[in-house]
């Protein structure tokens with residue numbers, strides 16, 4: 430049984446450590462913008478008291494960019510639960526569109542978004558060249574040794 434709560438100030442050190450351990454950095458670049466992820470809004474998925482998922486986002490007014498999504502217990506529905514939560518939140522926040530960026534090497538995430546009903550709207554070819562100017566620590570290769578070159582933009586339009 431999963432529950433969700435907002436990230437609070439007291440969670441931020443843990444979030445920072447998680448990002449360093451799992452992503453090698455607390456900074457993310459998306460569409461040419463650098464984000465300090467531990468400072469963003471976010472939600473935690475909980476199984477009892479245990480944190481099993483983390484999602485951070487940027488509220489843009491009429492839309493919302495999901496900056497990071499991580500499941501600590503893969504393939505048990507945590508990722509889908511977090512995306513569903515963001516959809517449930519949307520009417521009260523005025524979001525008509527949820528969107529996110531992933532990279533071309535992250536084929537498992539692409540499958541996940543598509544299986545959750547999200548649509549690939551744009552492939553930003555060679556976007557990582559500009560991203561690396563802002564964040565030089567982005568590795569050249571990613572999952573499966575695939576060169577990381579493109580940003581893939583996924584969205585969920587909301588009625």
Ligand SMILES: CC(C)(COP(=O)(O)OP(=O)(O)OC[C@H]1O[C@@H](n2cnc3c(N)ncnc32)[C@H](O)[C@@H]1OP(=O)(O)O)[C@@H](O)C(=O)NCCC(=O)NCCS
Pocket residue numbers: 497498499500501502503504505506507508509510530531532535537538540541542544545
């Ligand atoms: C992507 C991620 C968040 C998915 O979370 P999750 O909790 O494992 O996903 P769910 O269990 O909710 O999966 C929902 C459905 O998505 C699909 N799916 C999820 N992970 C998948 C994978 N690795 N390969 C193929 N399909 C996958 C399946 O259809 C799955 O349903 P099923 O398990 O009943 O077959 C998780 O794999 C993760 O944390 N990855 C590392 C961080 C990351 O890459 N984040 C995205 C950055 S853009």
